[in-house]
Amino acid sequence: xAPPTDDVEVARAAGHAVAMVPGDPRLxxxxxxxxxxxxxxxxxxxxxxxxxxxxxxWGPGSSVWLCGVExxxxxxxxxxxxxxxxxxxxxxxxxxxxxxxDIGDHFPPxxxxxxxxxxxxxxxxxxxxxxxxxxxxxxxxVTLICERPKVKPHRQAMRERLAALLSLPLDxxxxxxxxTEAMGxxxxxxxxxxxxxxxxxxxx
Numbered sequence: 001x002a003p004p005t006d007d008v009e010v011a012r013a014a015g016h017a018v019a020m021v022p023g024d025p026r027l028x029x030x031x032x033x034x035x036x037x038x039x040x041x042x043x044x045x046x047x048x049x050x051x052x053x054x055x056x057x058w059g060p061g062s063s064v065w066l067c068g069v070e071x072x073x074x075x076x077x078x079x080x081x082x083x084x085x086x087x088x089x090x091x092x093x094x095x096x097x098x099x100x101x102d103i104g105d106h107f108p109p110x111x112x113x114x115x116x117x118x119x120x121x122x123x124x125x126x127x128x129x130x131x132x133x134x135x136x137x138x139x140x141x142v143t144l145i146c147e148r149p150k151v152k153p154h155r156q157a158m159r160e161r162l163a164a165l166l167s168l169p170l171d172x173x174x175x176x177x178x179x180t181e182a183m184g185x186x187x188x189x190x191x192x193x194x195x196x197x198x199x200x201x202x203x204x
Contacts, residue, residue: 050097151177
């Protein structure tokens with residue numbers, strides 16, 4: 001005889017009675033990895049958006065860190081860490097979306113251990129806190145505001161660096177730059193500013 005095609009046929013062949021009971025379509029069988037992905041997609045989730053802003057003044061130096069990329073420049077940004085305004089704004093956007101304070105709460109500038117620290121550590125910390133809550137990062141968008149250096153030649157490298165740090169596909173990472181038409185502190189070359197937006201999903 002043909003082999004049984006499911007558990008019901010096995011039970012009936014063994015002489016057991018089988019009864020049908022109402023079920024729930026969400027009670028799916030979890031066998032393969034894609035089954036778990038489908039089950040997680042059915043969980044109720046909430047979408048949240050956070051925004052961040054940071055600014056640092058220019059000072060003597062020969063390079064500047066922006067969005068995790070070092071750029072040769074005739075000045076550097078002054079700060080307690082590496083003064084990467086792009087990463088600082090993005091870290092605050094992530095923490096803000098979670099309602100989890102700001103970068104100063106997690107990495108106080110008064111703490112000497114963060115002196116000169118690479119800002120990618122701050123961003124990875126925020127992502128780890130998101131994952132610990134069962135959350136998922138959807139996309140990020142960073143805008144750098146400065147007259148110099150020119151960001152466009154380095155924009156792709158910045159996107160790739162952020163995608164690697166955040167474990168995001170490249171099309172979920174945006175880096176843009178603009179000037180203030182020579183107005184304000186960025187226009188006068190006194191400093192650089194950055195703003196960022198992050199979209200996350202958290203379990204409802």
